[in-house]
Amino acid sequence: MTKAPKKVVLAYSGGLDTSIILKWLKTEYDCEVVTFTADLGQGEELEPARAKAEMLGVAPENIYIEDLREEFVRDFVFPMFRANALYEGLYLLGTSIARPLISKRLVEIAAQTGADAVAHGATGKGNDQVRFELSAYALNPEIKVIAPWREWDLTSRTRLLEFAEANQIPIAKDKRGEAPFSVDANLLHTSSEGKVLEDPAVDAPDYVYQRTVNPEDAPDQPEIIEISFEKGDAVAINGQAMSPATILTELNTYGGRHGIGRLDFVENRFVGMKSRGIYETPGGTLLLEAHRGIEQITLDSGAGHLKDSLMPRYAELIYNGFWFSPEREMLQALIDKSQEHVSGTVRLKLYKGHVRTIGRWSDHSLYSEAHVTFEEDAGAYDQKDAAGFIQLNALRLKLIAARNRRVKS
Missing domain, CATH: 3.90.1260.10 (Argininosuccinate synthetase, chain A, domain 2)
Structure with a gap:
């Protein structure tokens, strides 16, 4: 960054890494830090994050802890599920869909508090850095984004722990060894x-x-x-x-x-x-x-097949961090129309x-037992109609076959 920020809104979990980032921001930039902790249903008690932020020097009025569970499901999860979105045919995008909401609130809190930058704890190897930052820039093209993992020299768990100890940041006992997984x-x-x-x-x-x-x-x-x-x-x-x-x-x-x-x-x-x-x-x-x-x-089959053909592109946009892009919003409009x-x-x-x-x-069902029954259908469907249907669809195949036979001879 060419100009040091005066106030930064940090996506803060209260864990070791973001606590280190909080202290590092204050040390590196000599700036005011606002913390934002989102309750997205992670199943953890979030109030300890408030106490930890205060202990690390954040003013009480600069600590934001918000219950966003309803907004998360209503405005992000449910729209995504209308599309039956699966990334690479399997992944239900649980991490991907949370990042745009967190970024949205980071940018909104920055505007409320007069902050000129936001910060996150995503590493330089993962997808989350992209998702956080693309969302932030889509909502405020002037916002500065600080990604400490791409800037600092705390490149190992040992160095992180040494920084924490030097700055009196509490370290959970199990963090002193190698964490089994993230x-x-x-x-x-x-x-x-x-x-x-x-x-x-x-x-x-x-x-x-x-x-x-x-x-x-x-x-x-x-x-x-x-x-x-x-x-x-x-x-x-x-x-x-x-x-x-x-x-x-x-x-x-x-x-x-x-x-x-x-x-x-x-x-x-x-x-x-x-x-x-x-x-x-x-x-x-x-x-x-x-x-x-x-x-x-x-x-309807036409609507459903079109929707299914677009789903991989829609899922990829979410996975890659383009929730706030015009193409995702265009696809969402199509998907929402299909759900009437x-x-x-x-x-x-x-x-x-x-x-x-x-x-x-469903009262809106298109299924007609009268048409598909193997029993007497009382004239709901004339099976003779299928002959013409097949002949018309076979015409081009017949022409291709005749051409191929002629060329071979």
């Missing part, structure tokens, strides 16, 4: 990577999993649940209306106890390298299955790591 969590998922998980040929230890029981140890009896949708968004479980965050929380409980939503995945990072991660998305896995189930009877009649209820069966749709119904 974890990111929010209401949609947990993501674990690094250390014991770095060799993709080695099975992940069971202790890595935090939200799901081992499928082999899941209940021996299946469980049946029903999820109701309105315009593509889940609105109720078993007939009980709930808020978006409450629905995802409840689905996490259902999926977790049946060992559903585990993924061992080697993905292609945007920065160019491959990375192995262990993901748990129990509620999201149920939500995806149910959403596809209700689309099966409410979404995606309302109804889906029945799911949960059993030992698996979920499957066993029933679906």
Whole structure:
């Protein structure tokens, strides 16, 4: 940076790394630091972050701790699930979808407090640095972004711990050794990577999993649940209306106890390298299955096939950090248009790591039993019509075959 910032808003977890960053910012730039801690449903008590920030010299009025669970699910997770988004066919984008919301609040708090920069704790090897910064620049092209991992010389765990000790930053006892793996969590998922998980040929230890029981140890009896949708968004479980965050929380409980939503995945990072991660998305896995189930009877084939063809591009945009890009917003408008009649209820069966749709119904259904029945259809469909349909579609194939036969002779 050519000009040192006067005030910086830091995405602050209260953990060792961001606490070191907080102190480093004050030391390196002699600037005022504002901390922002988001509750996205990571399952941790966040108030200790307030005490730790105060201990590190942050003024009480400069400490922001916000419960963003409802906004996270309503405005980010649910729109993404309307698209049935999967990155590289498997990953439900749990980390990716949280970053634009955090960046949005960083930029908003910077405007509120008169800060001229924001900072994050993402490393220079991962995707999160890209997601944080692309989102921040899309919302405020003038904002300065500080990424300490790309600037400082604290390039090893040992040097980080030495800096912490020299600056009286509390170090959890288990941080003095090598951490077994790194974890990111929010209401949609947990993501674990690094250390014991770095060799993709080695099975992940069971202790890595935090939200799901081992499928082999899941209940021996299946469980049946029903999820109701309105315009593509889940609105109720078993007939009980709930808020978006409450629905995802409840689905996490259902999926977790049946060992559903585990993924061992080697993905292609945007920065160019491959990375192995262990993901748990129990509620999201149920939500995806149910959403596809209700689309099966409410979404026209042309609309559904077009939507499915666009999904990989949409998922890639989110993975790569382009949530606030015009192309993602254009695709979202198309996806949301497709969901106008995606309302109804889906029945799911949960059993030992698996979920499957066993029933679906809707007032908006396009399914016509009269047309598909193997019994007498009372004239709903004239099978003779299929002959002309086939002949017209076969015409070009016949012409190609005749040309090929003529050329060979």
